Amino acid sequence: MTGDAIWYEAAQVVGITNALNVAADGLGALGPVDEPGAPAETRALFAEIRAFYGGSADVPQGFRFIAHDPAYAAEVWAAARHAYADNRLTRRFKEALAFAVSVTTRSASGAAFHLAEMRRLGVGQPGVMEIAGVTQMFSSYTKMADTLQLEPDMGSIAPVDPTPAPGGPAQ
């Protein structure tokens, strides 16, 4: 897991997962968009989201809340679709990251959604428990480290990536 590119991908997954969980868990007061009565662009957006998630009947709730502004929802979806798609990191692993983020941030809806996606993408119960275990154990290590105010001492393990930003000139 070397090179900075995969870490940028992981950061995108972390960020957009949290953003979608915030919407799903916190924007319920807005109420979901009424799909049959929604504009064509909203219905097309929901169809695209369903297709991405394997034809599931359920559009993630967060999108139903933010689709009151269809143009905004479309941009959020474009970012999410890019973040979760296969790239250097697989979609299967990205769902595991999203599950870990959701569990760590106590988003029950996000944890349930990404658990279902992990399973749909082929992760078995042992694999789910691996991610659950890592998430739980490092939720312990981090709080112990914070309690004792430990200072980072393992930063030198990872090599520095000398490559430029995508499309940029080599230094």
Next chain:
Amino acid sequence: MPTVRLRSAAEYPAAAQKLFELSRAWFNHDFAEPPAMSRVMAWDPEFGGPHGRAMKRAMGPGEFTRGEKEMVAAVVSGVNACEY
């Protein structure tokens, strides 16, 4: 600054030296001193032992690679805003 004085490896009993060797092998890195967290866990083997074994079980080979699991660990640490 840590709230406790982190002891050097030399201040730990012989049984802990084995844990530090395992830590060195786990990270495949020759630290001048064992990582702070390793020394914290070695303070009380009745806690650090089972906690470390649970961690190794979760991080061991399985459906996900060790590298993938290290990334999950980094993400969980980041979400928990843990600088360490």
